[in-house]
Amino acid sequence: MMQLAEAARRLDPWAVTNALRALAQHEEKKKTGGIAKQLRRLIPHAGQDPGQHKALKHLHERTPRLQLDDLQLDDHVRETCNELILEQLKADALAEAALAPRNRVLLTGPPGNGKTSLAEGIATALRRPFYSVSYDTLIGSHLGETGSRLQQVAHYISSCECVALLDEFETIAKERDDDDEVGEMKRIVASLLVHLEHLPPSTVIVAATNHPEMLDRATWRRFQITLELEGPDRAKLTEFFESRQRRSPRLRLDPGAAAATLDGASYADAARLCDDVERQQVLHPEQEPDDLFRRRLARWATANGNYPRRPARHQ
Ligand SMILES: Nc1ncnc2c1ncn2[C@@H]1O[C@H](COP(=O)(O)OP(=O)(O)OP(=O)(O)O)[C@@H](O)[C@H]1O
Ligand SMILES: [Mg+2]
Incomplete structure (x- = not known):
């Protein structure tokens, strides 16, 4: 009750929501079901948002299926994700102690490394709707248009417990000192920063970029978690191929040879090679699977051998 009074005094709607949730849970424990139900009804959710249909024009909803276990992640990345998931799932317990779960994540790293x-894996683990913001409709040519659409999106994702992905984050969070930019971009970045800060803790926002150097400096500290997803080295590629082979027993390959040929490639390239080899092995059952793999790999070595190499520090 004190938490609710304090949130109301600060005129902070999200703190009020949290306090309501904690109070509802408290009443549920006391088995005063009627009061708990009434309190729960006061907690805002997506269905009550009148601007919902406008915001949904700029949001692409996907059913999250991919599991974090499907991904090969460095230990610290996996641990941090598990911490975030636990904090989100135990948000009520944290709210009772006037604490909030972390909810703002920035992912950087070269293309095709997860x-x-x-972001999808986090949504799957939390069993929440998964939205990605589509910039083609969000960014308008008229003055103020992008800003007001951004506000609609922020309002909508704030009203439901979801995971929202801001892919290619540099598109809307570009360095404001950039000489080429007009005042409009500066305003967009400024309002983006405010929206990020006011998101309720139950809205998980994941921003992702291949160009961290282009981000406005002030955006970094809006994120409580920053993770770099690096490309795999040869040992990690070998691990990846071994794991793919375990998951698809039909797939026959030599993990060490595949990793040597794809050294410097991304996980996405490695996954494509597996799909390619597996397709051939299914379509040509009359041929020796190991021969098929070797021929396919030789083809990749020549046709696809121009992977962007990992920077020297990762080698
Ligand atoms: N860490 C990983 N473990 C296993 N598979 C991965 C990993 N990273 C990427 N992949 C494979 O590559 C595909 C593409 O990855 P994803 O789209 O997540 O990369 P990205 O970092 O978002 O790339 P981009 O910067 O181009 O948007 C995935 O569908 C998956 O098959
Ligand atoms: Mg991506």
Whole structure:
């Protein structure tokens, strides 16, 4: 009750929501079901948002399926994700102690190494709706248009417990000192920062970028978690191929040879090679699977051998 009074005094709607949730849980424990139900009804959710249909034009909803266990992640990345998931799932317990779970994540790293997949994995683990913001409709040509659409989106994702992905985050969070930018971009970034700060803790926002150097400096500290998803080295590629082979017993390959040929490639490239080999092995059962793999790999070595190499520090 004190938490609710304090949140109301600060005119902080999200603190009020949290306090209501904690109070509802408290009443549920006391078995005063009627009061708990009435309190729960006061907690805002998506269905009550009148601007919902406008915001949904700029949000792409996907059913999250991918599991975090499907991804090969460095230990610290996996641990941090598990911490975030636990905090979100135990938000009521944290709210009772006037604490909030972390909810703002920034993912960086070269293309094809799991940024989008990780966001989906978090949504799957939390069993929450998964939205990604589509910039093609969000960014308008008229003055103020983008800002007001951004506000609709922020309002909508704030009203439901969801995971929202801001992919290619540099598109809307570009460095404001950039000489090419007009005042409009500066305003967009400024309002984006405010929206990020006011998101309720139950809305998990994942921003992802291949170009961290382009981000406005002030955006970094809006995120409580920053993770770099690096490309795999040869040992990690070998691990990846071994794991794919375990998961698809039909797939026959030599993990060490595949990793040597794809050294410097992304996980996405490695996954494509597996799909490619497996397709051939299914379509040509009359041929020796190991021969098929070797021929396919030789083809990859010549046709696809121009992977962007990992920066020297990762080698
Ligand atoms: N860490 C990983 N473990 C296993 N598979 C991965 C991993 N990262 C990427 N993949 C594979 O590559 C595909 C593409 O990855 P994803 O789209 O998540 O990369 P991204 O970092 O978001 O790339 P981009 O920067 O181009 O958006 C995934 O569907 C998955 O098959
Ligand atoms: Mg991506």
